[in-house]
Amino acid sequence: MTLLWIVVAAATVVLLAVPVAGWLGARAGIVLGAALGALGVTTGVLAARADDVLVSEVAWMPSLDVAFALRLDGLSLLFALVVLLIGAVVLIYSATYLPAHDRGGAAQFYVLMTFFAAAMLVLVVADDLVVMFVAWELTTLCSYLLILRSGPQAGPPATRTFLVTFMGGLCLLAAVVLIIVTTGTTSLSAALASPAWAEDPGFATGAAVLVAVAALTKSAQFPFHAWLPDAMVAPAPVSAYLHAAAMVKAGIFLLMRFAPAASHSDVWGPMLITLGLITAVMGAVFALQRTDLKELLAYSTVSQLGLLVTAVGVGTPLALRAAAVHVVAHALFKSSGFMLVGLLEKRAGSRDIREIGGLARTMPWTTAAAALAAASMAGAPPLIGFVSKEQLLETVIDAPSGSAWLMTLVLAAGAVLTVAYSARLVIGLVTGAPGEVAPLAGTRPMTAMVHLTALAGLVLGPGVVLVDPWVRDAQQATVGGAHYPLALWHGVNAPLVVSLVVLALGGVLAWQRARVDRLIEGRSLLPWTGVGVVARVQGATVAAGRGVGALSRSDAPAAYLAVPLTVLAGLGVAALLTGAVPVPGGDVVVLDVALMLLIAFGTAAVIRARSRLGAVVAAGVVGFTVGVFFLSLGAVDVALTQLLVEILTVVVLVFVLARLPRGFRAASLPRRRGAGVVAVLAGVAATLATLAFTGRRPLSPAGEYYITTTQQETGADNVVNSILVDFRALDTLGELVVLAVAALSILALVRARPVARPRTVSQPVRAGVVPDSRGETAWDDLAEPGANALFIAVLARVGIPVMLLGSVYLLLRGHNAPGGGFIGALVGASAFALAYLAAPSDEQGRPRLPYLRVAGAGIVVAVLTGFLGFLDGSFLRPLDGYVLGIHVTTALIFDVGVYLGVLGVILAALGLLGAPPDTPDDYDGVIEDDDLRAFAEDVPEGRHLRPRPPAPPISIGPLHPARAPRRIPRRTKEAQR
Numbered sequence: 001m002t003l004l005w006i007v008v009a010a011a012t013v014v015l016l017a018v019p020v021a022g023w024l025g026a027r028a029g030i031v032l033g034a035a036l037g038a039l040g041v042t043t044g045v046l047a048a049r050a051d052d053v054l055v056s057e058v059a060w061m062p063s064l065d066v067a068f069a070l071r072l073d074g075l076s077l078l079f080a081l082v083v084l085l086i087g088a089v090v091l092i093y094s095a096t097y098l099p100a101h102d103r104g105g106a107a108q109f110y111v112l113m114t115f116f117a118a119a120m121l122v123l124v125v126a127d128d129l130v131v132m133f134v135a136w137e138l139t140t141l142c143s144y145l146l147i148l149r150s151g152p153q154a155g156p157p158a159t160r161t162f163l164v165t166f167m168g169g170l171c172l173l174a175a176v177v178l179i180i181v182t183t184g185t186t187s188l189s190a191a192l193a194s195p196a197w198a199e200d201p202g203f204a205t206g207a208a209v210l211v212a213v214a215a216l217t218k219s220a221q222f223p224f225h226a227w228l229p230d231a232m233v234a235p236a237p238v239s240a241y242l243h244a245a246a247m248v249k250a251g252i253f254l255l256m257r258f259a260p261a262a263s264h265s266d267v268w269g270p271m272l273i274t275l276g277l278i279t280a281v282m283g284a285v286f287a288l289q290r291t292d293l294k295e296l297l298a299y300s301t302v303s304q305l306g307l308l309v310t311a312v313g314v315g316t317p318l319a320l321r322a323a324a325v326h327v328v329a330h331a332l333f334k335s336s337g338f339m340l341v342g343l344l345e346k347r348a349g350s351r352d353i354r355e356i357g358g359l360a361r362t363m364p365w366t367t368a369a370a371a372l373a374a375a376s377m378a379g380a381p382p383l384i385g386f387v388s389k390e391q392l393l394e395t396v397i398d399a400p401s402g403s404a405w406l407m408t409l410v411l412a413a414g415a416v417l418t419v420a421y422s423a424r425l426v427i428g429l430v431t432g433a434p435g436e437v438a439p440l441a442g443t444r445p446m447t448a449m450v451h452l453t454a455l456a457g458l459v460l461g462p463g464v465v466l467v468d469p470w471v472r473d474a475q476q477a478t479v480g481g482a483h484y485p486l487a488l489w490h491g492v493n494a495p496l497v498v499s500l501v502v503l504a505l506g507g508v509l510a511w512q513r514a515r516v517d518r519l520i521e522g523r524s525l526l527p528w529t530g531v532g533v534v535a536r537v538q539g540a541t542v543a544a545g546r547g548v549g550a551l552s553r554s555d556a557p558a559a560y561l562a563v564p565l566t567v568l569a570g571l572g573v574a575a576l577l578t579g580a581v582p583v584p585g586g587d588v589v590v591l592d593v594a595l596m597l598l599i600a601f602g603t604a605a606v607i608r609a610r611s612r613l614g615a616v617v618a619a620g621v622v623g624f625t626v627g628v629f630f631l632s633l634g635a636v637d638v639a640l641t642q643l644l645v646e647i648l649t650v651v652v653l654v655f656v657l658a659r660l661p662r663g664f665r666a667a668s669l670p671r672r673r674g675a676g677v678v679a680v681l682a683g684v685a686a687t688l689a690t691l692a693f694t695g696r697r698p699l700s701p702a703g704e705y706y707i708t709t710t711q712q713e714t715g716a717d718n719v720v721n722s723i724l725v726d727f728r729a730l731d732t733l734g735e736l737v738v739l740a741v742a743a744l745s746i747l748a749l750v751r752a753r754p755v756a757r758p759r760t761v762s763q764p765v766r767a768g769v770v771p772d773s774r775g776e777t778a779w780d781d782l783a784e785p786g787a788n789a790l791f792i793a794v795l796a797r798v799g800i801p802v803m804l805l806g807s808v809y810l811l812l813r814g815h816n817a818p819g820g821g822f823i824g825a826l827v828g829a830s831a832f833a834l835a836y837l838a839a840p841s842d843e844q845g846r847p848r849l850p851y852l853r854v855a856g857a858g859i860v861v862a863v864l865t866g867f868l869g870f871l872d873g874s875f876l877r878p879l880d881g882y883v884l885g886i887h888v889t890t891a892l893i894f895d896v897g898v899y900l901g902v903l904g905v906i907l908a909a910l911g912l913l914g915a916p917p918d919t920p921d922d923y924d925g926v927i928e929d930d931d932l933r934a935f936a937e938d939v940p941e942g943r944h945l946r947p948r949p950p951a952p953p954i955s956i957g958p959l960h961p962a963r964a965p966r967r968i969p970r971r972t973k974e975a976q977r
Contacts (some may be wrong), residue, residue, distance in 0.1 A: 003070045003125060004056035006043055010118040012086075013039070017114050021107035026098035030445065032110055033091030036117060040084030047077045055127070062874055064130075066186050074473025078324060079124040079253050079469065082331045086245035087117040089280035089551065093339050093449040095238040108149060109287035113241065116142040120246050124253055128186045136172055136214075136250065140165045142459045143247045147234045152232045160534045165247075168217025168224070175210035178203065178433045186259075197261045210425070212253060212271060219251030219305045223277040224510075226530025229286075229298040236342025239294065243301045244335035249327065252305065254313040256323060260479050263315045272313025276961055278409045280306030284417030288424065288509075291522050291598075293344065293351040296421060297337045300377065303414060304330050307392055310411065314399045317481025324474040325486060326466055329376060329388040329457065336373035336453035340366070347438040357432020364446060369454035371426050376457040378414060378422035380503065382488055384460040389881040391486075393495040410500055419506020422593045424513055462488050525652065558675065565682040571683025571824030575692075591632055599626045608677075611663050620646055636818040637720040639720050644826035648906060652832045655913035713816075714885050716879050721820040725891040725898070729876040732894075734864050736901040740855040743908035747852070750912045796838035803831035815891060821898030828899075829906035836914055847907050855904025860898030865890050 013035045021028040049136050054072040070974035072080070091113060119142060123135035148158040159604065180186050181196040182203045197204045232239060242248065254273070262268045283303030290296040308330070311323040341351050343366065348356045360367045372383065379389030393415075396407040440447065460467060464486045472483045490496070509516055517848075537546065554560070604616035604623060627642035667675075699707070706719050706727070716722040723731050807828035814820025832847045851859065868890050869877035880889035 002044070002056050002059065003054045003072050004849050005121060006039060007070065007118070009039055009042075009914050010036075010114075010121050012766050014111060014118050017110040018107045019846040021110050022103055022225035024349075025103045026100050026106045027095050028106060029093070029095035029098070030550070032114055033088040033093075033095075034085050034116070035088075038087035038153075039783075041090060041514065043072070043080050045075070048313055059873055060128075060131075062184070067128055068131055069127040069187065070122075070125045071189060072125055074470070074475070074477035075253070075256060075324075076124045076477075078327065078470045078474040080121055082245045082249065082327065083117055083120040084123065085448070086331050086335050087113070087120075087241060089335060089449050089453060090237050090241045090244075090339070091243070092344070092575075095242070095599070097237055097342050101196070103929045104157040105149075107648065109146075109237075112142055112146050112397045113237070116241065116246055120250065123250055129180060129186050129188050129191060132188060133172055133176050136218075136254075136766045137169050139247060139250055140169055140218075140341065144243060146238045147231050150234050151240075156431075156535075157227075157230045157233050160531065160538065161231045163538060164217050164534060167196040168214040171210045171217075173226070175207050175214065175502070178210065179790075182207075182244045185917050188819070192261045193263075197264045200267070202264040203312055203644065204262065205267055208265035209271070211262060211523065212268065214277075215251035215254040215824070216275065216309070217251070217528070218254070219248045219253075219309065220302050221275050221306060221309055222281075222282060222702045223533075223819070225279060225302050226284065227297055229291050229301055230531050230534075232294050232298050235339055236294075236345065237727065239341070240335045240338035241382050243297070243338060244331045248301065248305055249331075252312070252323070252327065255309065256320065256474075256478055259312055259320065269313045269315055272320060274408065276306045276308070276309030276313055277407065277414070279303065279353070279411060280310065280414035281417070282306075284414045284421065285520070287421045288417055288516065290355050290421075291428075293353055293356075293425065293428075294338070296353075296425060297334070297341065300337075300418070300421060301308075303418065304334070304377070307411065307414070311392055311395050314395050314401075314478065316395070316398075316400065317475055317479050317483070318391070318398065319395040320484065321471055321475045321486075322395045322616045324469065324471045325391055325464075327387035328359070328460070328470075331383045332453050332457040333373045333376040333383075333385055334449055335370065336457070337377070337394075339453070340370050340373065340452045341968045342942065343443060343450055346443050346446065348435065348439075349438075353428030355437065357428060357949055358434030360540060362434045365431050366450065369451045370429055371828055372425045372454040372458050372948075374422040376454075376461075377498065378503075378506065382461040383457045384464060384586045385457065386499070387461060387464050387488060390490070390499060393498050394493075397494050397498070402952035408498065412498055415499075416509065419503055420513075420516070421854055422511035423510035424508065427510065427513070431877075441819045452654045464488060466588040468518045478883075478933060493801075496735050513698060516565060555941050568685045569678050569681030570685075572681050572688055575688050576686065589616055592629075593859030595625055595629050595632070595928070599629075609664075612655075612660060616650060616657065617666075620650050626730045637718065637820065637823065640818060643824065644830060648748060648826060648833060652838070652906075652909045652913060657910070659913075697963075714878060714891065718742060718814060718818065718820070721814045724820065725815075725894050726878050729878070729891070731861075733866065733876065736862055736898060738850075739901050739905040740859055743852060743855045743905040746905075746908050746912050778797050792834070795837040797836050798829045800835055803827055803834065807831065807899075812892070814895060815889065822902055823908070825902035828903055829910075831911055832907060837911055846910050849907050849910055849911075851904050851907035853904075854907060855901050856905060858897045858899065860897070861900060861945050862894050864893040865897060868893075 006440045013032060016035075017028070017032060024031065050072075056070045058068040091110070094109070094113070099107060111396075116139065119138035120136050123132060123139060126135055127134040143165070144162040147154055149159055150158075179191050182196050182200065183191040185194075197207075210346050217224040220226075228243075234242070253563050259268075283301075283306060287296050287299035287303060288301060294618050305324075308323050308326055311319045311326070344351050344356055344359075347363065348622055376383035376385030380383050392411065393408070396404060396411050400542070401406055401407070462817070468486045471486060475481065475483055506677075551563075599622050602618050602621035605621065606615050609615035609618055623646035624643060625850050626684055627639050627646060630639035630642055655773070698770065708724060710716055710719045710722045710726075714722045714726040716726065807824040807826075808828055809824075810819035811821055811824035812819075814824065836847070866876040868879060872879055876894070878889050878891040880887065880891070882888070
């Protein structure tokens with residue numbers, strides 16, 4: 001089995017979580033935990049049999065030199081074993097912690113937990129910077145979701161946790177980009193070995209600070225420590241895994257991985273040592289204040305991680321060895337401690353050490369396991385915590401720094417407090433009157449896992465030689481150097497003396513715990529809290545966002561356009577004043593001048609238009625002229641697209657106009673003048689930009705590349721279509737998704753806004769015409785729509801089938817001649833628009849096709865075609881060949897997806913916006929006096945009625961004449977009143 005298959009197997013466990021949980025309920029934790037445990041054992045065996053570092057690689061994004069590259073060295077092996085084995089223990093523990101009857105909740109929990117384990121596994125074995133970053137963010141997402149699902153009260157803590165760790169993720173993203181740009185590779189091992197770290201101090205410092213901030217946020221170090229205790233609303237299994245093997249260990253892994261390279265920066269070591277020691281002491285003090293066992297353990301995690309960060313900051317081979325062995329010790333006693341909390345919640349009904357005393361008589365074996373875990377956390381012999389604490393003390397005592405004595409003093413102070421709160425935990429469980437506890441029967445797996453991890457800490461103290469190979473390989477994978485075998489006893493030396501003093505002073509604090517409690521319990525040691533600071537930062541950020549949004553919060557499009565147009569106008573003025581834009585050479589083309597004058601005329605007509613319909617017509621003139629401009633330049637595909645888009649845009653805008661007032665609201669003179677100045681300057685800027693980037697210069701290198709290589713690379717003769725479906729198919733796929741979202745948006749908008757109908761009609765009704773609320777005749781209120789549409793109906797009888805066949809023809813020829821899926825879809829949609837316009841009524845003309853399914857089918861076809869590209873190495877890579885002498889390519893199938901996506905969104909516009917906007921649902925086509933009076937009482941003022949007489953729909957066969965509508969009688973005096 002290769003390293004890749006280990007990751008695939010972990011992903012398979014995630015996929016199996018739902019069916020297994022549906023079958024076994026909460027008991028699925030035993031099966032899933034066994035699977036993770038088997039993967040851990042397999043990983044260890046695979047690494048032991050390998051002669052060298054294990055490497056696996058699968059192409060992911062070849063064009064960006066990004067691969068799904070994996071590397072199992074000593075450091076990644078150590079963390080992978082912690083992730084998988086502790087994960088197995090926690091999942092088995094969860095089998096009786098979770099409610100047995102809630103299969104759905106169990107499935108959600110196990111999916112997230114196994115996904116958490118898989119993401120952590122990918123993070124520690126990733127050998128590509130992009131893959132590492134993706135896995136890093138997935139762990140952030142998993143922790144957020146696991147905390148969030150804990151209950152209604154978990155929302156704010158989960159959000160604060162996500163904000164802090166996500167900020168660290170942004171720093172890591174910046175570091176990844178900086179490293180890739182500087183070193184020229186995305187390979188993690190190659191980037192860390194790059195000489196740029198030693199040769200470029202600026203790069204080394206920038207990357208080191210960004211990596212450190214990312215790791216410190218994840219590992220809850222000062223000043224980012226508040227999220228970890230805040231996240232204790234999560235259930236005990238989540239807390240156990242998050243503290244012992246997952247979230248916080250990700251930060252420590254990142255520091256250890258980057259330590260050799262980042263140590264070239266002068267700020268790396270001092271920053272980590274300072275913040276690590278501050279966090280170690282601060283976390284220990286806060287832990288000593290707590291009576292809630294879970295909060296005590298949370299702050300102890302903050303403190304213990306500070307010791308690890310300090311060791312990484314020292315950076316010597318001895319320091320990295322100490323960090324490696326403490327990772328193992330911390331995983332054991334912390335998982336045991338948090339699982340103990342869950343067990344006490346189940347059996348004792350509380351986790352307050354003031355309420356659960358006397359457990360030594362009611363739960364003797366569990367109390368013994370708790371004492372072992374606490375003793376290991378305190379660094380008492382002969383547990384593995386003692387070995388790791390000795391290593392940490394030796395690290396700071398022998399640190400190559402003039403302040404080694406100060407570091408030793410501060411670290412020893414934190415260790416004294418650690419002994420005090422560990423002893424406080426045990427004394428709280430042992431002393432006091434025993435209370436009632438629930439039977440053991442329902443919590444046997446929980447009890448077994450608490451005992452297993454506690455006993456492992458006891459066994460691995462004298463038997464630390466068992467983990468020595470992992471620690472040695474982890475050290476060699478980071479800084480190298482000579483390795484001295486781990487042992488429980490190294491003789492009488494300075495670390496042993498300091499350790500004995502620490503245990504003695506910690507024992508004194510435990511003996512005088514009553515005085516200590518009176519001194520610090522329940523008191524605020526600082527004028528603020530970390531959670532309060534995060535909450536205030538969150539609130540200030542939200543308030544700032546609302547303030548920025550308020551600058552453009554308006555229903556008027558002008559308010560949104562004002563800012564970008566003003567900026568564009570300013571750039572144009574600056575370009576004119578500085579002469580930054582060169583004047584292009586070349587002869588003046590008369591046709592260009594004529595077309596530009598026509599565009600200017602159309603633009604002026606839009607500005608001068610007083611009715612919406614007039615503005616639409618004038619804008620259409622501009623659009624059609626631009627299409628002719630493209631055609632004159634030889635861009636046939638672009639010209640066809642422009643002309644078809646203009647046709648359909650006019651049709652859709654007419655639908656929208658039916659729901660709007662006829663004219664524009666009059667604007668004040670200062671506003672018109674200001675808008676005119678901004679518009680002219682923005683137009684000048686846009687013209688200058690066009691001249692600067694294009695002019696009449698020779699073809700750009702990109703254009704030369706497409707023209708010279710398209711035939712060779714894709715077998716296509718149509719360069720424009722080949723760019724859309726071959727070279728930049730991913731962009732086109734994104735645009736398809738945008739089109740589908742547009743169809744959904746039209747649906748949501750039409751359904752969300754009720755149709756407005758008039759309350760009063762102020763003018764008498766002429767025969768066949770209904771005036772609007774201002775006494776003006778609506779432009780689309782025709783007495784005989786069927787008769788007026790006779791010409792277009794006859795044209796549609798021939799034009800519709802020709803247009804539909806033509807759309808398919810354009811689709812099929814697009815790879816080698818002007819056409820393609822986009823143009824074909826526009827022609828096909830134009831056929832449906834023609835059918836609508838030829839129909840005698842809105843209701844009969846609307847297309848009945850399932851537009852959302854059509855658009856969705858286009859995306860599905862495009863995505864599935866993209867997966868075919870993996871047969872040749874990457875997503876969306878086109879496959880081509882010859883069948884019976886005819887060149888075929890998967891790009892044509894992708895173009896079919898484009899066709900369906902574009903057609904779907906236009907059908908949505910026709911079907912939704914083309915509906916009668918203000919005809920009641922029960923309208924039968926004939927309006928009587930009583931109906932008119934009822935409408936006048938129901939509908940809001942400002943709209944007008946448009947009665948539509950029924951008539952047969954248009955057919956391709958013989959045309960059925962429309963039935964003449966009934967004339968609306970003149971209103972009576974009563975109706976006029």
